[in-house]
Amino acid sequence: DTEVTQTPKHLVMGMTNKKSLKCEQHMGHRAMYWYKQKAKKPPELMFVYSYEKLSINESVPSRFSPECPNSSLLNLHLHALQPEDSALYLCASSQDWGTSGDGPDTQYFGPGTRLTVL
Amino acid sequence: AQTVTQSQPEMSVQEAETVTLSCTYDTSENNYYLFWYKQPPSRQMILVIRQEAYKQQNATENRFSVNFQKAAKSFSLKISDSQLGDTAMYFCAFRYSGSARQLTFGSGTQLTVLP
Numbered sequence: 001d002t003e004v005t006q007t008p009k010h011l012v013m014g015m016t017n018k019k020s021l022k023c024e025q026h027m028g029h030r031a032m033y034w035y036k037q038k039a040k041k042p043p044e045l046m047f048v049y050s051y052e053k054l055s056i057n058e059s060v061p062s063r064f065s066p067e068c069p070n071s072s073l074l075n076l077h078l079h080a081l082q083p084e085d086s087a088l089y090l091c092a093s094s095q096d097w098g099t100s101g102d103g104p105d106t107q108y109f110g111p112g113t114r115l116t117v118l
Numbered sequence: 119a120q121t122v123t124q125s126q127p128e129m130s131v132q133e134a135e136t137v138t139l140s141c142t143y144d145t146s147e148n149n150y151y152l153f154w155y156k157q158p159p160s161r162q163m164i165l166v167i168r169q170e171a172y173k174q175q176n177a178t179e180n181r182f183s184v185n186f187q188k189a190a191k192s193f194s195l196k197i198s199d200s201q202l203g204d205t206a207m208y209f210c211a212f213r214y215s216g217s218a219r220q221l222t223f224g225s226g227t228q229l230t231v232l233p
Contacts, residue, residue, distance in 0.1 A: 031219060033219075040207070040226070040228075041225070041226070042209055042223035042224065042225060042226055043163070043223060045220055045221070048219050048220075050219070055219070056219065056220070088161060090163060092163075094219070105151075105213065105219065106153070106165060106168060107165075107221060108165065109155075109162060109163035109164070110162070111160070111161060111162040112161045112162065114161075
């Protein structure tokens, strides 16, 4: 099973709203990722969690706040977003070989949340 | 820093025909992994195929195969017997060996399969 689920599929929010995106995987993966993707562009990495700890933050504005409550769940809390934040937000997970070994550490993606900020 | 280049922004192919998507990359490392992902209009990024740089044998997954030329730093994807469901954006991606987790993506190739 290589399924990563994301909710909601679509989200429309105003600039003063607070909302959250949710991602879940049950593959036993220990690394989870948030990406932002604009139309016809490749995904841009935002955050990486490894063993429930934030390991990479690609200089993302503080209006995006990630959270990893457990190894299967990843949230992205949104507050005071700007219209230019409208995009497809993708979650992914991988085995995360880390320092215990090596491997392709293939990332498996969810279907994404289409976010529109008005 | 590594870079991944896909020089064909758009391509089209007739159903049942064969098409090759090109990808080149630049790195000074010897151990790394290469991937092809497809993203159909449904938006989900789907792994198509992956290649370990230390393996000389080209990876194959059903109708999808790669031509991996390590010296030339080339990693092309061949799709045989193209189907309408192959219509998608295809991204080539690179990852270093070891604990680094970032994927470096190419700019993508939009493939359209024509009936």
